[in-house]
Amino acid sequence: RKRDYEGFLCSLLLPAESRTSAFALRAFNVELAQADSITQKGTGLMRMQFWRETVEDIYCDKPPHQPVALELWKAVKRHNLTKMWIMKIIDEREKNLDDRAYNNIQELETYAENTQSALLYLTLEMLGVRDIHADHAASHIGKAQGIVTCLRATPYHSARRKVFLPMDICMLHGVSQEDFIRCKQEKNVRDVIYDIASQAHIHLEHARSFSKKVPVKAYPAFFCTVALEDYLCNIRKVDFNIFHPSLQKKSTLLPLYLYIRSWKKTY
Numbered sequence: 581r582k583r584d585y586e587g588f589l590c591s592l593l594l595p596a597e598s599r600t601s602a603f604a605l606r607a608f609n610v611e612l613a614q615a616d617s618i619t620q621k622g623t624g625l626m627r628m629q630f631w632r633e634t635v636e637d638i639y640c641d642k643p644p645h646q647p648v649a650l651e652l653w654k655a656v657k658r659h660n661l662t663k664m665w666i667m668k669i670i671d672e673r674e675k676n677l678d679d680r681a682y683n684n685i686q687e688l689e690t691y692a693e694n695t696q697s698a699l700l701y702l703t704l705e706m707l708g709v710r711d712i713h714a715d716h717a718a719s720h721i722g723k724a725q726g727i728v729t730c731l732r733a734t735p736y737h738s739a740r741r742k743v744f745l746p747m748d749i750c751m752l753h754g755v756s757q758e759d760f761i762r763c764k765q766e767k768n769v770r771d772v773i774y775d776i777a778s779q780a781h782i783h784l785e786h787a788r789s790f791s792k793k794v795p796v797k798a799y800p801a802f803f804c805t806v807a808l809e810d811y812l813c814n815i816r817k818v819d820f821n822i823f824h825p826s827l828q829k830k831s832t833l834l835p836l837y838l839y840i841r842s843w844k845k846t847y
Contacts, residue, residue: 583610586807589835593842594800598706601655605702607648608666609695612673621677628674635666659706665698672698681757682730684748685779692726693719703801714798717787717847721802724783728808731776731815734822738763749775763823770820777820781812791847802847806837 581588584606591602612631634649643653655661672694682688700718704710730744737744743757750756752775753768760769784805810831818824831837841847 604651697722713793720787727780
């Protein structure tokens with residue numbers, strides 16, 4: 581609830597039998613994400629190694645007495661979760677400890693696929709959904725989520741003199757990392773944000789283009805699209821000024837939007 585508010589809200593809309601497991605998965609993801617924010621790479625690597633060994637132990641039915649690990653073990657037992665996806669999230673997060681910008685949008689999408697999409701594949705397993713169209717949708721929604729997360733974190737990172745936005749798009753518009761660190765709002769800086777946000781929008785549209793083929797049972801896994809759409813709509817309203825104060829506020833209407841979406845049974 582504290583560290584992944586949107587994930588928490590979306591998990592509340594899952595069927596009762598999947599909800600506790602979804603919370604465990606989200607808590608596990610938060611644990612890994614906190615390693616990203618550790619300033620010393622060595623400490624981050626140790627944390628990743630702890631979780632890698634923990635997952636091995638979980639699949640041997642010997643979970644350590646750590647609250648998140650115990651809940652994740654129960655989720656794995658209850659839904660027969662695929663170990664590969666959990667390991668992929670750890671491996672990709674570990675690679676990201678290098679603290680450097682993405683070379684291109686494809687690199688950012690790969691990171692999103694192996695973290696956000698992997699979380700969605702596991703959520704589908706919790707819902708008892710094994711369907712190629714649902715997986716396809718999860719892949720695109722995860723990529724959109726990864727791109728939006730990167731955009732949302734830009735002001736936070738810029739304040740710490742770090743920029744992770746894809747370098748190819750920055751170079752295309754003649755924008756340097758220093759421009760973001762100085763919070764510039766010139767048209768070429770906004771063009772970079774427009775290009776990146778457009779890519780997230782394309783993934784969302786793509787995921788929805790085959791919603792008729794996705795089993796209705798899978799829809800609750802995809803309600804995170806509500807928050808993504810909300811952010812993309814808000815960034816458009818401020819003409820792609822990534823530093824606009826309105827983008828830093830928590831959306832008070834998000835619970836309502838989520839409820840409407842779950843009531844309409846669409847994603």
